[in-house]
Amino acid sequence: SVIDNVCRGASGQGIANANIMCGLPVTTGLMLCAMMP
Secondary structure (H helix, E strand, C coil): CCCCCCCCCHHHHHHHHHHHHCCCCCCCCCCCCCCCC
16 A cells, blocks of 8 residues: 555555454545655
């Protein structure tokens, strides 16, 4: 997810899927500002 700095690719989908599996809201951790490498 460091390279995908806007979280529109597979890393963003992975975070959303992990949130769902853990019972968290889907957007947890996705609304933050991206950190540039």
